[in-house]
Each structure stands twice: as C-alpha cells, then as structure tokens.
Amino acid sequence: MDLVELVRQAGVVGAGGAGFPTHVKLNAEAEYLIINAAECEPLLQTDQFLMRERTAELIGGILLAKRQIKATKAVIAVKGKYAQEVACLKETITRLEADVEIHDLQNFYPAGDEQMTVFEVTGRSVPPGGIPLNVGCVVSNVMTMINVFEASQNIPVTDKYVSVLGEVREPRLIKVPLGTPFEACLEAAGGTTISNFCIIRGGPMMGGVVSQEQLSGMTIGKTDGALIVIPADHYLVTRATETETQIINRARACIQCGFCTEQCPRYLIGHPLHPHKMMKAVKYAEEINESHQEALLCCGCGVCEMYSCPMGISPRKVNFYIANKLREKGIRYQHDGSEIIARDGREFRKVPPARLISRLDLNDYDHQTLHEYREVAMDEVFVSLRQHIGAPSQAVVSVGDQVAKGQLIGATPEGQLGSMIHASLAGRVVSVDERQVVIARG
Ligand code: SF4
Numbered sequence: 001m002d003l004v005e006l007v008r009q010a011g012v013v014g015a016g017g018a019g020f021p022t023h024v025k026l027n028a029e030a031e032y033l034i035i036n037a038a039e040c041e042p043l044l045q046t047d048q049f050l051m052r053e054r055t056a057e058l059i060g061g062i063l064l065a066k067r068q069i070k071a072t073k074a075v076i077a078v079k080g081k082y083a084q085e086v087a088c089l090k091e092t093i094t095r096l097e098a099d100v101e102i103h104d105l106q107n108f109y110p111a112g113d114e115q116m117t118v119f120e121v122t123g124r125s126v127p128p129g130g131i132p133l134n135v136g137c138v139v140s141n142v143m144t145m146i147n148v149f150e151a152s153q154n155i156p157v158t159d160k161y162v163s164v165l166g167e168v169r170e171p172r173l174i175k176v177p178l179g180t181p182f183e184a185c186l187e188a189a190g191g192t193t194i195s196n197f198c199i200i201r202g203g204p205m206m207g208g209v210v211s212q213e214q215l216s217g218m219t220i221g222k223t224d225g226a227l228i229v230i231p232a233d234h235y236l237v238t239r240a241t242e243t244e245t246q247i248i249n250r251a252r253a254c255i256q257c258g259f260c261t262e263q264c265p266r267y268l269i270g271h272p273l274h275p276h277k278m279m280k281a282v283k284y285a286e287e288i289n290e291s292h293q294e295a296l297l298c299c300g301c302g303v304c305e306m307y308s309c310p311m312g313i314s315p316r317k318v319n320f321y322i323a324n325k326l327r328e329k330g331i332r333y334q335h336d337g338s339e340i341i342a343r344d345g346r347e348f349r350k351v352p353p354a355r356l357i358s359r360l361d362l363n364d365y366d367h368q369t370l371h372e373y374r375e376v377a378m379d380e381v382f383v384s385l386r387q388h389i390g391a392p393s394q395a396v397v398s399v400g401d402q403v404a405k406g407q408l409i410g411a412t413p414e415g416q417l418g419s420m421i422h423a424s425l426a427g428r429v430v431s432v433d434e435r436q437v438v439i440a441r442g
C-alpha cells in the first residue's frame, strides 16, 4: 500500500489548522516540503514538546512525505529562540543522515501562518487566493508529520497532545484520547484556580472562546492543541463576544489611520488586502460587491484587531462580515494576474510576541513553562465524527459493538473529501448518532 493510502486510512489531517485531510496534500508534487514548526501563537508549547520528545518520528515522517511528493528540499521552519528544540532536531538529522534543512525563523507573529512560512523560507509570495502548491510548496506541521510516520506503521490517529495552561493549578502538557471532554483535561491540570472562567480553544489570537455554559459536551478533536483558561471578564473574552452590531458600530469610529493595513502580514507579502478600505465600506454602508473581494484574502490572524488599531476596532471581523456577504452572493476572489511583490519595510513591521502578549493582557501566564507531562486514561470517550475539513464521517459501528483501540468507527462518505475516524479507547460502543460515537471502557 502506498503512503497516500496509508495516511488516508489512518485518518491523518492537518493537526494544527483546520484539519485538511493530509492524504490529499501528499497526493501532489512540489519542490519544497516545509514543516511549520513556528508555534507562533503566544503561550502554546505543544509543538516544542513534540520536537524535543518525538524527534525521530518527526524526522521519519518528513522523509516519507518528502519522498512521496518528490520534493528536492525538506525544510523545518522553526524559531531560533527554541534552542533546545533546534538542538534535538539537528542531533537527529545528523544521526539519521537525513536530508532535512532547518530554517531559522525570526521571533514574530504570525510566523506560523502558512503563507508567511512559505515567504520566509523561499522568498515566494503565494498568489492571492492561492495555495502554497502554486509556488511549489507543500506545508505541513509537526504533529501531522509524526502522524504520517505512524500511519506508515499502520497506526491510526487516536490521541492528541494538548497544552493546558492559564488559570489552572498545574499547567502541563497532556496526551489524551480523541473524544476526551474538556473538563477532564482541566482536571488533569489540577483544576481551575478561579470559579468564573472561559477557555480559549487554540491560540489566543486565532482560537475560539468557550464559556462555562458551553463547556459541557466539548471534546478534544484532531485539530486541538491547547486549552487556555482565562477569567470570564478577560479582555480576550470581551473582544471575542462582541456582537455584529457592536462590531459595525465601532467600525464607524475608524479614523483611517491605515495602521491595520500597514501591519497586515498578507498586505506585507504583496497581497492586495487593505483592511482600512474595508472599514470605509462599512462606515459608509456601501453595497457589498466584487469591488470588496479583497476581504476574502484575510487569513484572520488578528494583527489588525488585537495589535494595530489604536481605536479598538475589529478590521478582522469586518473582513469576515464582508466575506460572508460575498459568499452569500456567490462571489469568489479573482486575481487579476498582476505580479505580487512584497512591500518595502516588511522586516520592520513584524509583530514581536512579547509586546503582543502585553497587549493581550496575558503576561500573568507567560512564565508558565510546561515541563510536566501526563498521559490521561479515560473510561469514556465521545468521539466526534467531524474533526476535519470536508464531509463528516459516517459511523460504521453500532451500539453494543466491542471495539479495539485504533479500530475504524467512522468512514468517509463515498466520493467525498473527508477523513477516517478510529476508536481512541478499547471498549463497548454505548451510543451512536450522526454527530459522535461514544465508547465506554470494558
Ligand atoms: S486579520 Fe487583519 S492583519 Fe490579519 S490578514 Fe486579516 S486583515 Fe490582515
């Protein structure tokens, strides 16, 4: 069986992003395989742990993927400030005589946005509305490459490494079976230190906020990598829970200073994205049409909203608002074919993480170093059938079935983009619906 099929059957999806099925990415040819090891969102430490502790599997997966896509170069893009991790990578690369390079990324946000990573490594700008493959690159991340290596050994994706930090008693890195409730993850980190809290699912810049009321029923999926507990009245919660009316009303206070555009990472690599112009569209209630299509180029990094804007406005959410209107009208981005040239001064407009952490009011948690690691055993898991981009998987087990860990429980619908789902616990299926499969130990 070839690697693409092994990866498909193992249910490997992009472990750090939206969960794009990896077998589709690997079914291509490219000059570069780039591993995004920037872990640029503030506070997260999961990839750093994996680079230290699972280095051989990581390099093994990279070599397999490199051969699969016929890449001439495999490059790990990692921040030079992760000295210990870089040392582990170099030692393993030398020991395995692996033809893998390390690219020393500067410490800025969002170094891990895949188009930024491509630009940093190759100097090439992905065309607006395009994908890295358009400039000869396939980009993947650390955990995905480890999963590719395991897939080559017929080991499917059943577990996830998660950073749990913030307002918890024992901030730590945990490994949990897929389908573990968030509450169990918090318990594994000693429980919360405050009674009125919210959780950031993912990074503080691009992750979603989960309130205590929403917590019940939330479980770990293939794309989760961090849970950060913060007070319910934290600045990040306030910003994340603004209503559309509040966002639009605030946009009317825009002073057209242009800072949002001048620091927009996508604008800086040459894309025709000018968030300040989108603010005008809302401010003057323009009819949304093709002339606003650049809103579709926004990657949602949040630099404009959480760092640049002196007025506390949300250009990112205004972009999303406009993009939704465009999609409703069936308008897609059409690039006019003009040459894409990175803007002068890009180097000087990169966002330093330390200042970003201050702006986000996260200094209290910046000192939390996750040296402690724990594997969490569960007696019951709630495995979602939608942990990826594409069609939800369809359950292939029934209530009462005994399943082994790693057994297929959800399959991709015939002819559709999707991913296989496997049992993360050996036990008995106690519930099945179109949303999830519940498995109890024993
Ligand atoms: S969120 Fe803002 S800074 Fe980021 S890409 Fe979109 S417009 Fe640019």
Ligand code: SF4
Residues within 6 Å of the ligand: 253, 254, 255, 256, 257, 258, 259, 260, 261, 275, 276, 279, 308, 309, 310, 311, 312, 313, 314, 315
């Ligand atoms: S930074 Fe804020 S005030 Fe300035 S143009 Fe952008 S949205 Fe308007």
